[in-house]
Amino acid sequence: MTRPIRLPAGMTTPRKTPTGWDSSVTIPQDEDGFFGRECPAKDCLAYFKLHGDEYQAARKVGLLSCPICGVRQDDQTFLTPEQVKRTHAAMMELAHGAVEDAFATAFGGLSRSNRQGGVTIQYTPGPLRVPRPLPTYIERQTIRTFTCPNGGHRAVIYDLLTVCPYCGPDTPPRAVLDDNLAGMSRVLAVVEELPEEHRREIEAAGGVTSLAERALSGAVAAAQNFAKQLHTQSGKPTTVRNPWQNVTRLQEQWQASFTTSPLAAWSAADVRLLRLGFARRHVLEHNGGVADERYVSESGDTIAIGRRIRVRTPFVREFLAAVVRLADAMEAATPRLAAYDVSPSTGGENR
Numbered sequence: 001m002t003r004p005i006r007l008p009a010g011m012t013t014p015r016k017t018p019t020g021w022d023s024s025v026t027i028p029q030d031e032d033g034f035f036g037r038e039c040p041a042k043d044c045l046a047y048f049k050l051h052g053d054e055y056q057a058a059r060k061v062g063l064l065s066c067p068i069c070g071v072r073q074d075d076q077t078f079l080t081p082e083q084v085k086r087t088h089a090a091m092m093e094l095a096h097g098a099v100e101d102a103f104a105t106a107f108g109g110l111s112r113s114n115r116q117g118g119v120t121i122q123y124t125p126g127p128l129r130v131p132r133p134l135p136t137y138i139e140r141q142t143i144r145t146f147t148c149p150n151g152g153h154r155a156v157i158y159d160l161l162t163v164c165p166y167c168g169p170d171t172p173p174r175a176v177l178d179d180n181l182a183g184m185s186r187v188l189a190v191v192e193e194l195p196e197e198h199r200r201e202i203e204a205a206g207g208v209t210s211l212a213e214r215a216l217s218g219a220v221a222a223a224q225n226f227a228k229q230l231h232t233q234s235g236k237p238t239t240v241r242n243p244w245q246n247v248t249r250l251q252e253q254w255q256a257s258f259t260t261s262p263l264a265a266w267s268a269a270d271v272r273l274l275r276l277g278f279a280r281r282h283v284l285e286h287n288g289g290v291a292d293e294r295y296v297s298e299s300g301d302t303i304a305i306g307r308r309i310r311v312r313t314p315f316v317r318e319f320l321a322a323v324v325r326l327a328d329a330m331e332a333a334t335p336r337l338a339a340y341d342v343s344p345s346t347g348g349e350n351r
Contacts, residue, residue, distance in 0.1 A: 029052050151166070
């Protein structure tokens with residue numbers, strides 16, 4: 001006698017296998033068809049989302065990359081805590097159902113009597129167990145979606161992008177840069193779109209300055225990562241030192257690798273703007289924003305040593321535009337490998 005295994009909604013009809021029972025559990029998706037993933041690296045744990053329609057086709061290699069820190073591991077290690085909880089609950093429900101089936105199979109219809117002792121042994125199955133509902137949850141709101149030119153895979157990102165979750169280190173560097181610069185531009189627009197009373201409150205608390213500094217730091221980091229990835233994907237050997245930290249060393253490395261300076265046609269004012277942005281980011285990260293001799297030397301700024309620098313939104317906007325021009329110049333000096341094509345369906349431009 002075999003009793004049907006009853007499972008909660010969200011689990012597929014169980015299938016008998018040589019070793020037991022098998023069932024799949026669905027993962028909730030948001031209204032746009034995205035579901036969450038979490039980086040397995042304990043020092044990252046970045047949350048991002050992938051689209052359900054693309055997931056199975058895109059993960060043929062069985063690996064995913066964290067789009068924030070770049071760690072690449074088996075895709076099953078990227079489950080979020082909520083998904084792990086739901087999966088464990090599904091495993092328990094399947095186990096309960098399998099136990100009921102085992103009892104029904106082993107003892108179903110059992111009715112024996114011992115004539116000498118007059119003892120009757122009989123097994124009567126109880127009512128079918130009502131399965132417990134699986135834990136559910138709501139995914140985070142989708143605000144920013146990255147579309148990778150390699151295949152058009154989509155991912156919802158909540159921080160600075162490093163790689164496409166599917167493509168990993170093969171992600172086109174310019175696609176990553178463009179997405180990050182768009183994100184930093186959005187950061188600058190946050191305060192401007194607030195009602196006036198809220199905007200003034202944030203300004204009084206230093207929030208406008210903090211956002212401008214955050215956007216500048218993110219733009220410089222994106223430019224440095226772009227230079228590094230473009231240099232690597234162009235077939236050049238890994239650099240011994242980190243030449244991407246300031247404009248002078250970046251320019252010298254490009255000249256050595258590709259015999260062309262990306263800033264050769266730039267005006268002195270444009271080069272100064274670029275140097276100033278890189279130097280300001282460095283002093284913000286490493287000296288609390290207080291100008292020192294190194295900062296004045298690298299940036300050409302006339303600020304007195306010991307004073308804290310001021311980063312304002314108009315400057316950051318100019319710097320973002322300068323980074324775009326720098327990327328164009330660097331791509332022009334590298335092989336065609338550096339360029340990428342975006343199909344019209346992704347909403348991007350052909351480069």
